[in-house]
Amino acid sequence: MMAGAAVSPNPIPPPPSFLPSIKPRVIILGGTGRVGASTAAALYRLCPSVHLVVAGRNREKGATIASKLGENAEFVWVNVDDIYSIQAALEGMDLVVHSAGPFQQEEKCNVLEAAISSKTAYLDVCDDTNYAWRAKSFHEKAVAAGVTALTTCGIYPGVSNVMAAELVRLARSDNIGEPERLRFFYYTAGSGGAGPTILATSFLLLGEDVLAYNNGKQIKLKPYSGMLTIDFGKGVGKKDVFLLNLPEVRSAHEILGVPTVSARFGTAPFFWNWGMEALASIVPANILRDKMKVGQLVRLFDPFVRAIDGIAGERVSMRVDLDCTNGRSTLGLFTHKQLSVSVGNATAAFAMALLEGGTQPA
Incomplete structure (x- = not known):
């Protein structure tokens, strides 16, 4: 219901799992919003070793959120409407969490495309039918690239x-x-x-x-x-x-x-x-x-x-x-x-399942 990948005729190695001694790098787009900030806080509680990048357009708010999360967090300015801005932000990341809604009336899946291109695992909190199924149309590309992509991973849907x-x-x-x-x-x-x-x-x-x-x-x-x-x-x-x-x-x-x-x-x-x-x-x-x-x-x-x-x-x-x-x-x-706490907990739980290798293109 959530995985955006399909069966591939060629064997694909499972995605990496990140042990506590390793610091996975996770970027949260829309990290200055209520859902993104709540997800960041919940993910940090679940995995204190994670390096979190809070991404958005509000520099002041983003810097404040990152400082509250601690030394393993930083803010990066990103324009989610600009695929080049997204691609630059995803460089070196293990996972991108897309919480920069609203998803209604969005005609492109810029973040998902950039994630597949950069071989970065992807997760979103989409709550729109058209966007969710447009995202699923990329499953062939995701499988070919060996990228795990999950959509609609909030509280409802999720x-x-x-x-x-x-x-x-x-x-x-x-x-x-x-x-x-x-x-x-x-x-x-x-x-x-x-x-x-x-x-x-x-x-x-x-x-x-x-x-x-x-x-x-x-x-x-x-x-x-x-x-x-x-x-x-x-x-x-x-x-x-x-x-x-x-x-x-x-x-x-x-x-x-x-x-x-x-x-x-x-x-x-x-x-x-x-x-x-x-x-x-x-x-x-x-x-x-x-x-x-x-x-x-x-x-x-x-x-x-x-x-x-x-x-x-x-x-x-x-x-x-x-x-x-x-x-x-x-x-x-x-x-x-x-709601803000529960949706953050839910999204962070999906993210942890992905980081721990509990999902893979299949």
Whole structure:
């Protein structure tokens, strides 16, 4: 669901694993953002020997983040829209973590291309269907270059994919029926404290038709429609969630082989959901697909979102429900009090699996 590599007819040596005595060099693009900075902190906790390069456009913020991480960290200015800038930054790196979103409406995979060209392992936190599958189209090149490339390795998608895969695996191994319907439900209080990039992502997703699957057939639905009230358990309770176009839907259908799949998301306070519904219904889709115009909306709403975040907190919860043909249902549930911390932990865990040699082009 995440690997961007395919089977090669020629044997490929496994990627190197980095022992504690060796210092892997990791560059985090978008390292000055909430997700990137959280990933850097989590990765340093998991692997204190790692040499971290925090990369972005904000020199002052980047230098501050690097100094807090310690002597094994540094800041490098990088323009992710310039492939030559990326190529220069990747020189001598073992892994690049691409967290410089939003990924919606991006037509090129500059970082992935540069990673393959420089034979640098690659990982991203993409949450856009089109970008994720465009990245997967590079699997032949990645395999030929012997480069491990992972996409959609955040919390959702990312950990949610792993939860779904485990539910499906258990259902099939325990012979409790063939998986028939898989539903992803997500809740985040406010913006989750994840900053303007997440706000931009939310607005951009409102401009995309929702792709879902019903009995094996792909269907298109209106964004932020189809409300359901879902119980996320202790600490969160019942929340309203709405349809969004997310990449785990297609990967769960095509790779896990589940015929009916959908994903829904909701936030709090409740009036943010009203606002999202209104934007999806009133604002023309072409405006919501325009990154510059969405950027203007973000600047308009950001002060209000930050104010509400201070009250709402940033609790996050994911629930994955699997229904099988024999009528039996199972679910997986994850809840954390801070989205920014949990997404950093999730991304860092994927990065460690890669650095330790747990993945390879295959």
